Amino acid sequence: MESQQQAETGKNIQRQRWKQDPEGVRANILEVALKEFADRGLSGARMDEIAAKTRTSKRMIYYYFGDKDGLYRKVLEQTYREVRTGEKELMLDHLAPKEALRRLTEFTFDHHSKNPDFIRIVMIENIHHGEYLKHSDLIRGLNQEAISRIEAIYDKGLDQGVFRSGCSPLAIHWLISALSFFNVSNRVTFSLLFGDALHNREGQLDLRSQVADAVLKFVALE
Amino acid sequence: MESQQQAETGKNIQRQRWKQDPEGVRANILEVALKEFADRGLSGARMDEIAAKTRTSKRMIYYYFGDKDGLYRKVLEQTYREVRTGEKELMLDHLAPKEALRRLTEFTFDHHSKNPDFIRIVMIENIHHGEYLKHSDLIRGLNQEAISRIEAIYDKGLDQGVFRSGCSPLAIHWLISALSFFNVSNRVTFSLLFGDALHNREGQLDLRSQVADAVLKFVALE
């Protein structure tokens, strides 16, 4: 009886009705893949696992992205794009240079903190020697803006005599990035080795303001 | 003729003479595995590849380390141990606090720079949520010293009135670590996105001194 019924349903496979939604499917796959890659790394992520977590099938991943590398590549681009566009909201032109720099630093600190998946993808990309980033012209353009933004603030600060000369906007950006990035990237091991005083709730608020202090003290005069 | 000889040698397998050297074999495996894990990540590294690069066989890896995770665990411990013991050489007691802090910072910067494999293992461990570090009591002990060292310098600086109060040794350590670590960990992507001005030879010398500046300005008075 059981087997009879099985045989019958086996014959008349009742496909579910479905709507075509290529963009939705693509987006859904990318979203799931980002989480999975960020969580397990490039080699650690499993295509079957990603597929299972999408609302579609493995077939579609290969249909849209070719292979695992292709999928990772798109995830990388997408992630950079989202994060960088998220940074543009910030309006600093009307602020005094010191205040602008503090705001920018604290914003970056928070922004990284809120986007751990991005941080982890960048870590993974570094582990893989930037092999995929190398071949993405798209991404390079997005990042020059970050430097210009700082340059504007820095020049203004020089003009007003509140910043010391001899800093480069690139180095300032590096400094802000380093502190904001490390805070997320090494949270786990740092906490394990030294306790979570810097990474619990109050600790983070305090650390953020200390990071801003450090950046300001580095650039400001006296 | 050829095949005859082959058959014969096939029969009398001439084993090479070998010395027993368990410690040597273990060390050799760990060395190769470190490079391989650091280069490819935990999931990316292949046991067969590691085996091929050792002077011994895959069998021995399993003989000594059980499985891939066991091997990785030992690599992790070994790497932390080596790096931390390498840090102990530094003698700072006789220096003035500011000078001591500058030396410590520049030393750490160089030390990380010379140990990219360690950096990469720590990155990998963070990617894996510190799962393996969690279970290693051994490692935790090694790291408290780093804090004490800074505390000694900081307290002396407070006494002498050259450091401001309100910093914590932990935060100072975090700051030094962050900058020294990020310099190595994100070298690839940062260079790709912003050029190698900070990472070519002169760039690194300059950056090191700027990092020390930043740390000193953060801690010092006025």
Next chain:
DNA sequence: TCAGTTATGTACTGTTTCGTTAAATTGTCA
């Protein structure tokens, strides 16, 4: 309405990779 194209589902395949087995040989130390 129907032909051609795009999108999707199901089941499968071939390979990679971890880990093991088996049996022999050599070194070491009490």
Next chain:
DNA sequence: TGACAATTTAACGAAACAGTACATAACTGA
């Protein structure tokens, strides 16, 4: 000298995994 530890070699098994073949449903535009 005998027991035990270390090592070699070669091949195998099973599971995990990336990727594919094939069929079919939905859409589009003429």
